[in-house]
Amino acid sequence: MKKISRSEAKERIEKFFDYIKNKNSDEIKKVKNFAANQKLPLGKHKxxxxxxxxxxxQSNEKIRIKRGFKTIECKNCGEIKRIKL
Ligand SMILES: [Zn+2]
Known part of the structure; x- marks a missing residue:
């Protein structure tokens, strides 16, 4: 893999997340590893x-707001993601 600069890496990640809804799980896994290799935090993209x-x-997951947390239920596997508000 050729070395790329931090800003290039960042741009690549930003571009990817602009179209996140059209990506599949393999692509997302790859980008997550890529970000980890570049030591770039995914921040809100997570x-x-x-x-x-x-x-x-997508935009039709079950989202609940409870005691300072937003929870999103994954439609695919049922995993519940908690995000501190
Ligand atoms: Zn899931």
């Missing part, structure tokens, strides 16, 4: 896919 099965969240 909220756009399931950490268990790596499927992107």
């Amino acid at each position: 909220e756009s896919f399931c950490k268990k099965c790596f499927m992107p969240f």
Whole structure:
């Protein structure tokens, strides 16, 4: 793999997440590893896919707000993601 600069890596990740809803779990896994290799935090992008099965969240997941947390239930595997508000 050719070396790329941090800003290039960042741009690649940003572009990927612009189209996250059209990606599949393998692609998401790859980008997650890529970000980890480049030591780039995914930040808010982590909220756009399931950490268990790596499927992107669409806009019709069950979302609940409870005691300062937002929870999103993955439609694919049922994993519940909690996000601190
Ligand atoms: Zn899932």
